[in-house]
Amino acid sequence: MSHSSGVRQAQKQRTRQAFLDAALELLEEQSLSSLGLREVTRAVGVAPTAFYRHFPSIADLGVALVEEALGGLHPMISGTVSEAGDSGERVERAVALIARHVRAYPAHVRFVARERNGGVQAVRAAIAEQMDRFTEEVRAELSRQPESAGWSDDDLLMLAGLYVDQMLMTASTFLEARPEEWEGVGRVAERRMRLISIGRHHWLG
Amino acid sequence: MSHSSGVRQAQKQRTRQAFLDAALELLEEQSLSSLGLREVTRAVGVAPTAFYRHFPSIADLGVALVEEALGGLHPMISGTVSEAGDSGERVERAVALIARHVRAYPAHVRFVARERNGGVQAVRAAIAEQMDRFTEEVRAELSRQPESAGWSDDDLLMLAGLYVDQMLMTASTFLEARPEEWEGVGRVAERRMRLISIGRHHWLG
Protein backbone atom coordinates (compact mmCIF):
# COMPACT_ATOMS: atom_id res chain seq x y z
CA MET A 1 0.00 0.00 0.00
CA SER A 2 1.21 3.44 -0.83
CA HIS A 3 1.89 6.09 1.75
CA SER A 4 -1.28 8.09 1.13
CA SER A 5 -3.83 5.28 0.87
CA GLY A 6 -4.38 2.34 3.17
CA VAL A 7 -7.02 1.56 5.74
CA ARG A 8 -5.43 3.83 8.33
CA GLN A 9 -5.38 6.93 6.12
CA ALA A 10 -8.93 6.33 4.98
CA GLN A 11 -10.19 5.99 8.53
CA LYS A 12 -8.38 9.16 9.56
CA GLN A 13 -10.01 11.06 6.71
CA ARG A 14 -13.41 9.74 7.74
CA THR A 15 -12.92 10.87 11.33
CA ARG A 16 -11.70 14.27 10.18
CA GLN A 17 -14.79 14.66 8.02
CA ALA A 18 -16.95 13.63 10.99
CA PHE A 19 -15.39 16.52 12.96
CA LEU A 20 -16.20 18.97 10.17
CA ASP A 21 -19.77 17.69 9.83
CA ALA A 22 -20.45 17.74 13.56
CA ALA A 23 -18.96 21.22 13.98
CA LEU A 24 -20.98 22.60 11.09
CA GLU A 25 -24.18 21.29 12.61
CA LEU A 26 -23.37 22.72 16.04
CA LEU A 27 -22.59 26.06 14.38
CA GLU A 28 -26.14 26.43 13.13
CA GLU A 29 -27.02 27.81 16.55
CA GLN A 30 -23.84 29.46 17.80
CA SER A 31 -20.65 31.19 16.65
CA LEU A 32 -17.30 29.54 16.20
CA SER A 33 -15.79 31.52 19.06
CA SER A 34 -18.11 29.79 21.52
CA LEU A 35 -17.84 26.31 20.02
CA GLY A 36 -16.15 23.91 22.47
CA LEU A 37 -13.64 21.22 21.62
CA ARG A 38 -15.36 18.76 23.95
CA GLU A 39 -18.70 19.70 22.43
CA VAL A 40 -17.45 18.64 19.00
CA THR A 41 -15.79 15.40 20.12
CA ARG A 42 -18.93 14.49 22.06
CA ALA A 43 -21.02 14.97 18.91
CA VAL A 44 -18.62 12.82 16.90
CA GLY A 45 -18.45 10.14 19.57
CA VAL A 46 -14.71 10.09 20.25
CA ALA A 47 -12.54 11.04 23.21
CA PRO A 48 -11.73 14.76 23.58
CA THR A 49 -8.06 14.09 23.01
CA ALA A 50 -8.75 12.61 19.58
CA PHE A 51 -9.42 16.15 18.36
CA TYR A 52 -5.70 17.00 18.49
CA ARG A 53 -4.89 14.22 16.02
CA HIS A 54 -6.69 16.31 13.39
CA PHE A 55 -6.60 19.99 14.30
CA PRO A 56 -4.39 22.07 16.61
CA SER A 57 -7.40 24.14 17.69
CA ILE A 58 -11.01 24.99 16.96
CA ALA A 59 -9.82 27.99 14.93
CA ASP A 60 -7.99 25.65 12.56
CA LEU A 61 -11.09 23.52 12.18
CA GLY A 62 -12.88 26.76 11.27
CA VAL A 63 -10.35 27.51 8.54
CA ALA A 64 -10.87 24.00 7.16
CA LEU A 65 -14.62 24.66 7.10
CA VAL A 66 -14.06 27.83 5.07
CA GLU A 67 -12.21 25.80 2.48
CA GLU A 68 -15.00 23.22 2.46
CA ALA A 69 -17.71 25.89 2.16
CA LEU A 70 -16.12 28.15 -0.46
CA GLY A 71 -13.21 26.30 -2.04
CA GLY A 72 -15.32 24.52 -4.63
CA LEU A 73 -17.51 27.45 -5.65
CA HIS A 74 -15.07 29.28 -7.90
CA PRO A 75 -16.13 27.68 -11.19
CA MET A 76 -19.80 28.19 -10.27
CA ILE A 77 -19.39 31.89 -9.47
CA SER A 78 -17.44 32.96 -12.51
CA GLY A 79 -19.49 30.57 -14.67
CA THR A 80 -22.63 32.47 -13.69
CA VAL A 81 -21.12 35.71 -14.97
CA SER A 82 -19.92 34.26 -18.25
CA GLU A 83 -23.22 32.57 -19.13
CA ALA A 84 -24.94 33.26 -22.44
CA GLY A 85 -28.09 35.36 -22.63
CA ASP A 86 -29.04 38.97 -22.02
CA SER A 87 -28.37 40.50 -18.62
CA GLY A 88 -31.95 39.91 -17.45
CA GLU A 89 -31.62 36.18 -18.07
CA ARG A 90 -28.24 36.08 -16.38
CA VAL A 91 -29.68 37.76 -13.30
CA GLU A 92 -32.51 35.25 -13.08
CA ARG A 93 -30.16 32.32 -13.44
CA ALA A 94 -27.77 33.74 -10.84
CA VAL A 95 -30.53 34.17 -8.25
CA ALA A 96 -31.94 30.71 -9.00
CA LEU A 97 -28.46 29.26 -8.59
CA ILE A 98 -28.01 30.98 -5.23
CA ALA A 99 -31.40 29.74 -4.05
CA ARG A 100 -30.51 26.19 -5.03
CA HIS A 101 -27.14 26.41 -3.30
CA VAL A 102 -28.66 27.72 -0.07
CA ARG A 103 -31.21 24.91 -0.10
CA ALA A 104 -28.49 22.32 -0.65
CA TYR A 105 -25.91 23.68 1.83
CA PRO A 106 -27.68 25.91 4.36
CA ALA A 107 -25.22 25.24 7.18
CA HIS A 108 -22.22 26.14 5.02
CA VAL A 109 -23.84 29.39 3.92
CA ARG A 110 -24.82 30.27 7.48
CA PHE A 111 -21.29 29.55 8.67
CA VAL A 112 -19.72 31.85 6.08
CA ALA A 113 -22.22 34.68 6.61
CA ARG A 114 -21.76 34.45 10.37
CA GLU A 115 -18.00 34.13 10.54
CA ARG A 116 -17.27 36.66 7.79
CA ASN A 117 -17.42 39.28 10.54
CA GLY A 118 -17.03 36.83 13.42
CA GLY A 119 -14.75 36.79 16.41
CA VAL A 120 -12.06 34.43 15.11
CA GLN A 121 -9.37 36.33 13.20
CA ALA A 122 -7.90 33.40 11.24
CA VAL A 123 -11.34 32.41 9.95
CA ARG A 124 -12.24 35.98 9.03
CA ALA A 125 -8.99 36.20 7.08
CA ALA A 126 -9.66 32.90 5.29
CA ILE A 127 -13.14 34.05 4.25
CA ALA A 128 -11.83 37.45 3.12
CA GLU A 129 -9.23 35.73 0.98
CA GLN A 130 -11.84 33.56 -0.72
CA MET A 131 -14.11 36.55 -1.29
CA ASP A 132 -11.23 38.48 -2.83
CA ARG A 133 -10.57 35.58 -5.16
CA PHE A 134 -14.25 35.48 -6.18
CA THR A 135 -14.16 39.20 -6.85
CA GLU A 136 -11.03 38.95 -8.96
CA GLU A 137 -12.47 36.04 -10.94
CA VAL A 138 -15.71 37.89 -11.59
CA ARG A 139 -13.70 40.95 -12.66
CA ALA A 140 -11.79 38.77 -15.14
CA GLU A 141 -15.05 37.42 -16.59
CA LEU A 142 -16.62 40.87 -16.79
CA SER A 143 -13.60 42.24 -18.60
CA ARG A 144 -14.19 39.69 -21.38
CA GLN A 145 -17.67 41.01 -22.09
CA PRO A 146 -18.33 43.60 -24.81
CA GLU A 147 -20.33 45.68 -22.28
CA SER A 148 -17.06 46.35 -20.50
CA ALA A 149 -15.46 48.26 -23.36
CA GLY A 150 -13.98 51.48 -22.04
CA TRP A 151 -14.01 50.32 -18.39
CA SER A 152 -10.89 50.60 -16.27
CA ASP A 153 -9.74 47.55 -14.31
CA ASP A 154 -10.45 49.53 -11.16
CA ASP A 155 -14.06 50.15 -12.08
CA LEU A 156 -14.51 46.53 -13.12
CA LEU A 157 -13.17 45.43 -9.73
CA MET A 158 -15.62 47.78 -8.04
CA LEU A 159 -18.50 46.31 -10.03
CA ALA A 160 -17.32 42.74 -9.39
CA GLY A 161 -17.18 43.41 -5.65
CA LEU A 162 -20.69 44.81 -5.77
CA TYR A 163 -21.95 41.65 -7.49
CA VAL A 164 -20.11 39.30 -5.12
CA ASP A 165 -21.32 41.09 -1.99
CA GLN A 166 -24.81 41.06 -3.41
CA MET A 167 -24.61 37.30 -3.94
CA LEU A 168 -23.61 36.60 -0.34
CA MET A 169 -26.24 38.99 0.97
CA THR A 170 -28.89 37.30 -1.17
CA ALA A 171 -27.81 33.89 0.13
CA SER A 172 -28.01 35.14 3.71
CA THR A 173 -31.49 36.59 3.11
CA PHE A 174 -32.76 33.29 1.70
CA LEU A 175 -31.35 31.58 4.77
CA GLU A 176 -33.41 33.64 7.18
CA ALA A 177 -36.60 33.56 5.12
CA ARG A 178 -39.45 31.18 5.83
CA PRO A 179 -40.32 28.86 2.91
CA GLU A 180 -43.32 30.93 1.80
CA GLU A 181 -41.12 34.03 1.64
CA TRP A 182 -38.53 32.56 -0.72
CA GLU A 183 -40.30 33.60 -3.89
CA GLY A 184 -40.51 37.23 -2.75
CA VAL A 185 -36.89 37.24 -1.58
CA GLY A 186 -35.85 35.94 -4.99
CA ARG A 187 -37.80 38.63 -6.82
CA VAL A 188 -36.29 41.42 -4.72
CA ALA A 189 -32.81 39.98 -5.22
CA GLU A 190 -33.39 39.90 -8.98
CA ARG A 191 -34.52 43.52 -9.05
CA ARG A 192 -31.48 44.61 -7.02
CA MET A 193 -29.17 42.84 -9.44
CA ARG A 194 -31.07 44.21 -12.41
CA LEU A 195 -30.79 47.77 -11.09
CA ILE A 196 -27.05 47.28 -10.69
CA SER A 197 -26.83 45.94 -14.25
CA ILE A 198 -28.70 49.00 -15.51
CA GLY A 199 -26.22 51.19 -13.65
CA ARG A 200 -23.48 49.25 -15.35
CA HIS A 201 -24.85 49.89 -18.83
CA HIS A 202 -25.08 53.64 -18.27
CA TRP A 203 -21.85 53.98 -16.24
CA LEU A 204 -19.85 55.62 -18.97
CA GLY A 205 -20.81 58.64 -20.99
CA MET B 1 -36.62 63.60 45.30
CA SER B 2 -38.82 62.06 42.64
CA HIS B 3 -39.02 58.35 41.98
CA SER B 4 -36.87 58.36 38.87
CA SER B 5 -34.06 60.67 39.97
CA GLY B 6 -32.06 60.53 43.19
CA VAL B 7 -28.55 59.43 44.00
CA ARG B 8 -29.48 55.78 43.92
CA GLN B 9 -31.03 55.87 40.42
CA ALA B 10 -28.14 57.88 39.07
CA GLN B 11 -25.59 55.44 40.45
CA LYS B 12 -27.52 52.51 39.02
CA GLN B 13 -27.52 54.15 35.58
CA ARG B 14 -23.78 54.73 35.84
CA THR B 15 -23.11 51.08 36.67
CA ARG B 16 -25.39 49.94 33.87
CA GLN B 17 -23.49 52.14 31.43
CA ALA B 18 -20.20 50.74 32.76
CA PHE B 19 -21.48 47.24 31.89
CA LEU B 20 -22.34 48.36 28.35
CA ASP B 21 -18.98 50.09 27.88
CA ALA B 22 -16.97 47.18 29.24
CA ALA B 23 -18.89 44.64 27.16
CA LEU B 24 -18.46 46.69 23.99
CA GLU B 25 -14.73 46.83 24.51
CA LEU B 26 -14.47 43.10 25.18
CA LEU B 27 -16.51 42.49 22.03
CA GLU B 28 -13.86 44.05 19.82
CA GLU B 29 -12.08 40.72 19.88
CA GLN B 30 -14.81 38.13 20.30
CA SER B 31 -18.47 37.45 19.60
CA LEU B 32 -21.31 37.99 22.01
CA SER B 33 -22.01 34.26 22.24
CA SER B 34 -18.61 33.69 23.85
CA LEU B 35 -18.69 36.74 26.14
CA GLY B 36 -18.78 35.68 29.79
CA LEU B 37 -20.79 37.29 32.56
CA ARG B 38 -17.82 37.10 34.93
CA GLU B 39 -15.59 38.53 32.23
CA VAL B 40 -17.79 41.63 32.05
CA THR B 41 -18.17 42.11 35.80
CA ARG B 42 -14.41 41.70 36.21
CA ALA B 43 -13.82 44.45 33.64
CA VAL B 44 -16.29 46.74 35.40
CA GLY B 45 -14.85 45.97 38.83
CA VAL B 46 -17.94 44.65 40.57
CA ALA B 47 -18.99 41.27 41.95
CA PRO B 48 -20.38 38.75 39.40
CA THR B 49 -23.76 38.82 41.09
CA ALA B 50 -24.11 42.56 40.51
CA PHE B 51 -24.74 41.77 36.86
CA TYR B 52 -28.21 40.43 37.62
CA ARG B 53 -29.28 43.78 39.10
CA HIS B 54 -29.10 45.17 35.53
CA PHE B 55 -29.62 42.40 32.99
CA PRO B 56 -31.19 38.93 33.15
CA SER B 57 -28.53 37.58 30.81
CA ILE B 58 -25.72 38.48 28.41
CA ALA B 59 -28.20 38.25 25.54
CA ASP B 60 -30.26 41.06 27.09
CA LEU B 61 -27.16 43.18 27.48
CA GLY B 62 -26.57 42.56 23.77
CA VAL B 63 -30.05 43.81 22.91
CA ALA B 64 -29.36 46.96 24.95
CA LEU B 65 -26.14 47.45 22.97
CA VAL B 66 -28.10 47.25 19.71
CA GLU B 67 -30.33 50.08 20.92
CA GLU B 68 -27.26 52.09 21.94
CA ALA B 69 -25.50 51.46 18.63
CA LEU B 70 -28.41 52.03 16.24
CA GLY B 71 -31.24 53.70 18.15
CA GLY B 72 -29.92 57.21 17.63
CA LEU B 73 -28.98 56.92 13.97
CA HIS B 74 -32.43 57.24 12.43
CA PRO B 75 -32.37 61.01 11.86
CA MET B 76 -28.84 60.77 10.47
CA ILE B 77 -29.68 58.01 7.97
CA SER B 78 -32.82 59.49 6.50
CA GLY B 79 -31.28 62.97 6.70
CA THR B 80 -28.50 61.82 4.41
CA VAL B 81 -31.02 60.77 1.79
CA SER B 82 -33.04 63.98 1.96
CA GLU B 83 -30.04 66.31 1.70
CA ALA B 84 -29.92 68.97 -0.99
CA GLY B 85 -27.58 68.69 -3.96
CA ASP B 86 -27.29 66.47 -6.99
CA SER B 87 -26.92 62.73 -6.48
CA GLY B 88 -23.12 62.86 -6.84
CA GLU B 89 -22.88 65.31 -3.95
CA ARG B 90 -25.25 63.26 -1.84
CA VAL B 91 -23.15 60.17 -2.39
CA GLU B 92 -19.97 61.93 -1.32
CA ARG B 93 -21.60 63.33 1.80
CA ALA B 94 -23.07 59.94 2.71
CA VAL B 95 -19.70 58.19 2.45
CA ALA B 96 -17.97 60.97 4.40
CA LEU B 97 -20.62 60.69 7.08
CA ILE B 98 -20.14 56.93 7.32
CA ALA B 99 -16.36 57.35 7.58
CA ARG B 100 -16.77 59.89 10.37
CA HIS B 101 -19.19 57.65 12.21
CA VAL B 102 -16.90 54.63 12.00
CA ARG B 103 -14.00 56.72 13.31
CA ALA B 104 -16.09 57.98 16.21
CA TYR B 105 -17.78 54.69 17.15
CA PRO B 106 -15.69 51.81 15.80
CA ALA B 107 -16.70 49.36 18.51
CA HIS B 108 -20.41 49.98 17.97
CA VAL B 109 -20.06 49.45 14.24
CA ARG B 110 -18.03 46.28 14.72
CA PHE B 111 -20.59 44.94 17.16
CA VAL B 112 -23.48 45.47 14.75
CA ALA B 113 -21.62 44.06 11.73
CA ARG B 114 -20.56 41.00 13.74
CA GLU B 115 -23.82 40.25 15.50
CA ARG B 116 -26.06 40.94 12.51
CA ASN B 117 -25.43 37.32 11.54
CA GLY B 118 -24.16 36.22 14.95
CA GLY B 119 -25.08 33.33 17.19
CA VAL B 120 -27.51 35.11 19.54
CA GLN B 121 -31.03 35.04 18.17
CA ALA B 122 -32.49 37.91 20.24
CA VAL B 123 -29.67 40.23 19.18
CA ARG B 124 -29.98 39.24 15.52
CA ALA B 125 -33.69 40.01 15.72
CA ALA B 126 -33.07 43.40 17.36
CA ILE B 127 -30.58 44.36 14.65
CA ALA B 128 -32.90 43.16 11.87
CA GLU B 129 -35.69 45.27 13.33
CA GLN B 130 -33.53 48.40 13.35
CA MET B 131 -32.32 47.73 9.80
CA ASP B 132 -35.93 47.30 8.64
CA ARG B 133 -36.78 50.64 10.23
CA PHE B 134 -33.84 52.30 8.46
CA THR B 135 -34.98 50.81 5.17
CA GLU B 136 -38.55 51.99 5.64
CA GLU B 137 -37.38 55.49 6.58
CA VAL B 138 -35.11 55.70 3.56
CA ARG B 139 -37.96 54.48 1.37
CA ALA B 140 -40.18 57.27 2.75
CA GLU B 141 -37.50 59.89 1.98
CA LEU B 142 -36.90 58.51 -1.51
CA SER B 143 -40.61 58.61 -2.28
CA ARG B 144 -40.57 62.38 -1.67
CA GLN B 145 -37.98 62.96 -4.37
CA PRO B 146 -38.97 63.90 -7.93
CA GLU B 147 -36.67 61.16 -9.27
CA SER B 148 -39.07 58.64 -7.76
CA ALA B 149 -42.02 59.58 -9.98
CA GLY B 150 -43.55 56.45 -11.45
CA TRP B 151 -41.90 54.13 -8.91
CA SER B 152 -43.93 51.56 -7.02
CA ASP B 153 -43.58 51.39 -3.23
CA ASP B 154 -42.17 47.92 -3.70
CA ASP B 155 -39.40 49.11 -6.00
CA LEU B 156 -38.62 52.02 -3.67
CA LEU B 157 -38.30 49.58 -0.78
CA MET B 158 -35.96 47.44 -2.88
CA LEU B 159 -33.81 50.49 -3.64
CA ALA B 160 -33.86 51.65 -0.02
CA GLY B 161 -32.71 48.21 1.14
CA LEU B 162 -29.89 48.30 -1.38
CA TYR B 163 -28.74 51.67 -0.05
CA VAL B 164 -28.99 50.63 3.61
CA ASP B 165 -27.10 47.37 3.09
CA GLN B 166 -24.50 49.30 1.15
CA MET B 167 -24.05 51.72 4.06
CA LEU B 168 -23.44 48.95 6.59
CA MET B 169 -21.10 47.17 4.23
CA THR B 170 -19.16 50.38 3.65
CA ALA B 171 -18.90 50.94 7.39
CA SER B 172 -17.64 47.40 7.90
CA THR B 173 -15.05 47.81 5.13
CA PHE B 174 -13.73 51.03 6.71
CA LEU B 175 -13.45 49.16 9.99
CA GLU B 176 -11.14 46.52 8.59
CA ALA B 177 -9.03 48.92 6.55
CA ARG B 178 -5.67 50.24 7.69
CA PRO B 179 -5.50 54.05 7.94
CA GLU B 180 -3.66 54.47 4.66
CA GLU B 181 -6.37 52.45 2.92
CA TRP B 182 -9.27 54.65 4.04
CA GLU B 183 -9.10 57.01 1.11
CA GLY B 184 -9.25 54.17 -1.40
CA VAL B 185 -12.08 52.46 0.47
CA GLY B 186 -14.03 55.72 0.42
CA ARG B 187 -13.56 56.15 -3.32
CA VAL B 188 -14.72 52.62 -4.09
CA ALA B 189 -17.73 53.06 -1.82
CA GLU B 190 -18.63 56.29 -3.64
CA ARG B 191 -18.41 54.62 -7.02
CA ARG B 192 -20.60 51.73 -5.87
CA MET B 193 -23.23 54.16 -4.62
CA ARG B 194 -22.95 56.24 -7.78
CA LEU B 195 -23.46 53.17 -9.96
CA ILE B 196 -26.57 52.31 -7.97
CA SER B 197 -27.83 55.89 -8.39
CA ILE B 198 -27.28 55.65 -12.14
CA GLY B 199 -29.27 52.43 -12.16
CA ARG B 200 -31.98 54.28 -10.30
CA HIS B 201 -32.20 57.06 -12.90
CA HIS B 202 -32.59 54.59 -15.76
CA TRP B 203 -34.79 52.08 -13.92
CA LEU B 204 -38.02 52.96 -15.71
CA GLY B 205 -38.58 53.17 -19.41
Place this chain on the structure above:
DNA sequence: TGTACATCAGTGAACGCGCGTTCACTGATGTAC
Protein backbone atom coordinates in the same frame (compact mmCIF):
# COMPACT_ATOMS: atom_id res chain seq x y z
C1' DT C 1 -35.71 68.81 61.35
C1' DG C 2 -35.59 64.18 63.30
C1' DT C 3 -36.76 59.42 63.72
C1' DA C 4 -38.13 54.78 62.37
C1' DC C 5 -38.75 51.77 58.82
C1' DA C 6 -38.44 50.16 53.75
C1' DT C 7 -35.94 49.61 49.63
C1' DC C 8 -32.50 47.76 46.89
C1' DA C 9 -27.58 48.01 44.45
C1' DG C 10 -23.83 45.63 45.35
C1' DT C 11 -21.32 41.72 48.28
C1' DG C 12 -18.99 37.35 49.12
C1' DA C 13 -19.14 32.54 49.98
C1' DA C 14 -20.47 28.42 48.08
C1' DC C 15 -22.19 24.98 44.61
C1' DG C 16 -21.66 21.72 40.91
C1' DC C 17 -20.07 21.53 36.23
C1' DG C 18 -17.74 21.43 31.87
C1' DC C 19 -13.79 23.24 29.98
C1' DG C 20 -8.83 22.66 27.39
C1' DT C 21 -4.72 20.30 27.81
C1' DT C 22 -1.04 16.74 29.54
C1' DC C 23 0.37 12.19 29.57
C1' DA C 24 1.40 7.45 29.20
C1' DC C 25 -1.20 3.80 27.07
C1' DT C 26 -3.15 0.34 23.53
C1' DG C 27 -3.80 -2.17 19.61
C1' DA C 28 -4.66 -2.14 14.72
C1' DT C 29 -2.19 -1.00 10.52
C1' DG C 30 2.06 -0.49 7.93
C1' DT C 31 6.89 -1.75 6.64
C1' DA C 32 11.33 -4.29 6.12
C1' DC C 33 13.32 -8.32 5.20
Place this chain on the structure above:
DNA sequence: TGTACATCAGTGAACGCGCGTTCACTGATGTAC
Protein backbone atom coordinates in the same frame (compact mmCIF):
# COMPACT_ATOMS: atom_id res chain seq x y z
C1' DT D 1 4.25 -16.22 3.21
C1' DG D 2 5.83 -15.19 7.88
C1' DT D 3 8.04 -12.62 11.45
C1' DA D 4 9.71 -8.68 14.06
C1' DC D 5 9.53 -4.02 14.67
C1' DA D 6 7.62 0.87 13.84
C1' DT D 7 3.91 3.94 13.39
C1' DC D 8 0.14 6.45 14.99
C1' DA D 9 -5.26 7.25 15.59
C1' DG D 10 -7.78 6.98 19.34
C1' DT D 11 -8.09 6.19 24.75
C1' DG D 12 -8.97 7.36 29.56
C1' DA D 13 -7.47 9.30 33.80
C1' DA D 14 -6.10 13.37 35.80
C1' DC D 15 -5.15 18.41 36.41
C1' DG D 16 -6.34 23.05 37.63
C1' DC D 17 -9.53 26.61 36.31
C1' DG D 18 -13.23 29.71 35.36
C1' DC D 19 -17.90 29.44 34.55
C1' DG D 20 -23.21 30.81 35.77
C1' DT D 21 -26.26 30.88 39.44
C1' DT D 22 -28.15 30.61 44.49
C1' DC D 23 -28.43 32.75 48.73
C1' DA D 24 -28.46 35.41 52.83
C1' DC D 25 -26.13 39.67 53.85
C1' DT D 26 -24.99 44.84 54.36
C1' DG D 27 -25.33 49.51 54.40
C1' DA D 28 -26.40 53.66 51.90
C1' DT D 29 -30.46 55.91 50.04
C1' DG D 30 -35.39 56.85 50.08
C1' DT D 31 -39.97 57.58 52.38
C1' DA D 32 -43.60 58.44 55.89
C1' DC D 33 -44.86 60.99 59.55
